[in-house]
Amino acid sequence: MTLAATGPWSGVYTKRSLVPVGRLAVGIALIVVWQLGTNTMGREWLPSPLDTLARIWQLAASGELARDTLVTFGEAAAGLILGGAAGAVLPFILRLSPRLMTALDPLISAAFGMPKLALAPLFILWFGIGITTKVVFVASIVFFLLFYNGLAGILSIDPRLVAMLRVAGASEWVITREIVWNTTKPFLFSGLKIALPRALSGAVVGEFIAADAGLGWYIQNARSLNDTTGVLAGAVIVTVLVMVVNAILQRVQARSLAWRPIARDMTV
Amino acid sequence: MNPRVIVDRLVVFVLVIAGWQLCSSYFGTIWFSSPWRVLDRFIDELRSGDLFFQAAYTLKAALYGSLLGGIPAALLPFALRRRPVAGAILDPYFVGGYGVPKLALAPLFILWFGVDLEPKVALVASIVSFLVFFSTTAGVNAVNSQYVNVARVFGATERDIARHIVWPGAIPYAFAGFRIAAPYAIGAAVVGELISSNRGLGFLIQSGATDFDTTLVFVSLTTLTMIVIVVNLLVGRCERWLLRWRPAQRGLTSKVIGA
Amino acid sequence: MSSAVPMLEVKGLAKRFPPRSGQAESPWILADLSFHVADQEFLTMVGPSGAGKSTLLNIIAQVDGANEGKIFFRGELIETANGSALHPGWNCQFGYVTQDDNLLPWRTMIDNVTLPLKLQGRFDAAARKRVDELLHATHLTGFERYYPHELSGGMRKRASLIRTLAYDPPIILMDEPFSAVDAQTRTQLQQDLLRLWNLGRKTIVFVTHDIAEAIALGDRVLVLSKSPAKIVADHRIDIKRPRDLGNLYKLEGFGDIFESVRRDLQ
Structure with missing residues (x-):
């Protein structure tokens, strides 16, 4: 009696071992293509991987990288806290008055349709080009993300569970703590998960439009000087930072929501 | 009511x-500004046709970008279905690409493609493609293997299975990807215009803000919001018609994801 | 009834799934399983839940491969364990009615029923007529343009049944097709199945965990043991046809066979 490893599955095993090699090969190929692009189209158009890396190194050594990153992170963090707190709390308040919720429905739908990124110029008009503008801008993005996710959580509450606790004599506070909070928590988490990278790129976009410091400002400034290497280096830095944030988030979430069945971000 | x-x-x-x-x-x-000024200006801009012109420009960027990025992204998962090893090799690059903050690349696109329609189309395409790709992949992976087995038993070839089972089963997911992507597409086109443009609703907002013409900013923002709402409605309508074989579902999920 | 060469013969079939990671060996689902089915015979197999009945039918239908053993169709070797590529349905010779109806939700009922015929390029006037007869015989006429989710569970079962009958494979494998419907619908479906079988006699291998159903439908009942599945008994059912399935217990000899099958199962 032979093992199934020699059966119809054995072919797949040998092919599977190709995967790590293949991944490495694709990575190298991408860098080679980048270099070839540089060679054919010129450095002014596409700086070489090495040039870009050198610029990042230079920025790191001069302390510019740390300064601009700190500004951008600060804006993102402040906006995240302000907008996130407001957006997470509001659905719980709205739940207490179904009448208010229905009355506000068209307003909420309209706000949902509005591209928040387009508000940046208005905020600059109101708050100037300082850090406040970016904080408000990020806060507005994060607020809506958490608000809509929280609201979806509130709407998904099983009314039978609420009725059961009511019958058992629970107060409104107990219901909120036991059912509303536990139902809504995963929704708020997934909202936060989307909001974190968005907060960072929101701060960067805000800095594109008007700023005097931050990574977005650096990129935009480089663009106005036609310094392609600077633009590319800045874009690479922002990308890496966002990916690091995503990776950390993945770790944290995997731990804190372990009790849940597989969570998908994208549903149909 | x-x-x-x-x-x-x-x-x-x-x-x-x-x-x-x-x-x-x-x-x-x-x-x-004030409600009356905005209404007045809105009617003026509507009459002069300028609002139509600017909105059409923005929509054109969003549409071209969506098609350019979305169609290949919707087809790729079908090609990868029968090539699991290639899919596994490319997977980290897709996930990484999805994580790239595309909006932060906007200045790069502007540097490469100028200040006209092209950089906005590129920006929109880069965002839409990943959303559609992952949604369609989920659909291809969700294909009921029992349907595939039963079809094989009654004589379906690989092509038949792709055509009659995988394709119709995954199309709703691809479409959901486009539906989710639609507001992002318009938003990305506007961001591109905010950063550098001489046309489009984003340009209108930005020029209003620099001229302290708050009325114009509000008019453009309102128009933009209305366009997104109408586009959402149309895409939703279209999707329901396309998926009339499905039992009625509540449409909540679209709200969970968006921004 | 049995001719010299059986319609279907299974010899020494054995099956286990590849081990999970961290597991040295996985248990055998089927072990040394052999039986044969004569032409136009209605064979039922009864076994406890989880006995590997679906796995067995999957292997015969060649949706899945076996680790050991051989399968002959009209004396021709169609399956040897390991290595050889699978030919699901053996070139449309085997029909397979699964536990779930597996109707494609995006096709109307009639489009589901005619799909195999269309894929096989055999959807001609004669086939059209045959489909109409089958629809009529199963009271599905008038529901052709409905989507599966708009039909009742019993109607979906009948649609999935005639989807297979419509292309007329010589052998039909049935995997507890009536397990998920209520008792009343179930009797009706069994009655329909026997009537359809009587119209044009086919070879049927019908798997179930319901003893009464196995006896009521079959010419012969094979009793399977718990996994690894083996055949522990072979009962010939001599109850006269047509059988009145509404009053099973009044059928002559039903009680005795039921008792002995029940004992075999334990």
Whole structure:
């Protein structure tokens, strides 16, 4: 009696071992293509991987990288806290008055349709080009993300569970703590998960439009000087930072929501 | 609809307008314009046709970008279905690409493609493609393997299976990807215009802001919001028609994801 | 009834799934399983839940491969364990009615029923007529343009049944097709199945965990043991046809066979 490893599955095993090699090969190929692009189209158009890396190194050594990153992170963090707190709390308040919720429905739908990124110029008009503008801008993005996710959580509450606790004599506070909070928590988490990278790129976009410091400002400034290497280096830095944030988030979430069945971000 | 709900909503509407009016009286119309000025200007801009022209420009960027990025992204998962090893090799690059903050690349696109339509199309395409790709991949992976087995038993070839089972099963997911992507596409086109453009609604907002023409900013923002709402409605309608074979579902998920 | 060469013969079939990671060996689902089915015979197999009945039918239908053993169709070797590529349905010779109806939700009922015929390029006037007869015989006429989710569970079962009958494979494998419907619908479906079988006699291998159903439908009942599945008994059912399935217990000899099958199962 032979093992199934020699059966119809054995072919797949040998092919599977190709995967790590293949991944490495694709990575190298991408860098080679980048270099070839540089060679054919010129450095002014596409700086070489090495040039870009050198610029990042230079920025790191001069302390510019740390300064601009700190500004951008600060804006993102402040906006995240302000907008996130407001957006997470509001659905719980709205739940207490179904009448208010229905009355506000068209307003909420309209706000949902509005591209928040387009508000940046208005905020600059109101708050100037300082850090406040970016904080408000990020806060507005994060607020809506958490608000809509929280609201979806509130709407998904099983009314039978609420009725059961009511019958058992629970107060409104107990219901909120036991059912509303536990139902809504995963929704708020997934909202936060989307909001974190968005907060960072929101701060960067805000800095594109008007700023005097931050990574977005650096990129935009480089663009106005036609310094392609600077633009590319800045874009690479922002990308890496966002990916690091995503990776950390993945770790944290995997731990804190372990009790849940597989969570998908994208549903149909 | 319940008459009380209508009254409630009217009250909310009046309160919003009144609050806005109060803000503009208190802080000055230079900061908040005023409801009447905005309405007046809106009608003016509509009459002159300028609003149509700018909106068409933005929509064109969003549409071209969506098609350019979305169609290959919707087809790729079908090609990868029978090539699991290639899929596994490319997977980290897709996930990484999805994580790249595409909006942060906008200046790069502008540097490469100039200030016209092309950089906005590229930006929109880069965002839409990943959303559609992952949604369609989920659909291809969700294909019911029992359907595939049963079809094989009654003589379906690999092509038949792709055509009659995988394709119709995954199309709803691809479409959901486009539906989710639609507001992002318009948003990305506008961001591209905010950063550098001489046309489009984003340009209108930006030029209004630099000229302290708050009325124009509000008019453009309102138009933009209305366009997104209408596009969402149309895409939703289209999707329901396309998926009329499915039992009725509640449409909540679209709200969970968006921004 | 049995001719010299059986319609279907299974010899020494054995099956286990590849081990999970961290597991040295996985248990055998089927072990040394042999039986044969004569032409136009209605064979039922009864076994406890989880006995590997679906796995067995999957292997015969060649949706899945076996680790050991051989399968002959009209004396021709169609399956040897390991290595050889699978030919699901053996070139449309085997029909397979699964536990779930597996109707494609995006096709109307009639489009589901005619799909195999269309894929096989055999959807001609004669086939059209045959489909109409089958629809009529199963009271599905008038529901052709409905989507599966708009039909009742019993109607979906009948649609999935005639989807297979419509293309007329010589052998039909049935995997507890009536397990998920209520008792009343179930009797009706069994009655329909026997009537359809009587119209044009086919070879049927019908798997179930319901003893009464196995006896009521079959010419012969094979009793399977718990996994690894083996055949522990072979009962010939001599109850006269047509059988009145509404009053099973009044059928002559039913009680005795039921008792002995029940004992075999334990």
